[in-house]
Amino acid sequence: MLERAMGLCQDGHVPLFFPWMAAVLGLAYTRVGRVALAAAIDLYRAMAMTFWLPQTEATLAQVEA
Helix, strand or coil: CHHHHHHHHHHCCCCCCHHHHHHHHHHHHHHCCCCCHHHHHHHHHHCCCCCCHHHHHHHHHHHHC
C-alpha cells in the first residue's frame, strides 16, 4: 500500500507528500531488511523540508548501527 501511495504522489505530481511517503516506506523496508531511507533524506534536504528529517535520520542511524 505504501509503494502505491508513493507512486500516486509521483504520478499525481504531489511533491509535498512524496518525501513523507518515501520516509514511511523506507521505515517499512527497514523493518523487513530493505534500507531505502537515504533517498528520503536526500529528498527532504532538496525540498528544504525539515519536519520529518530528524526522525528519518534517527531511523537510518539505528539501521546502520
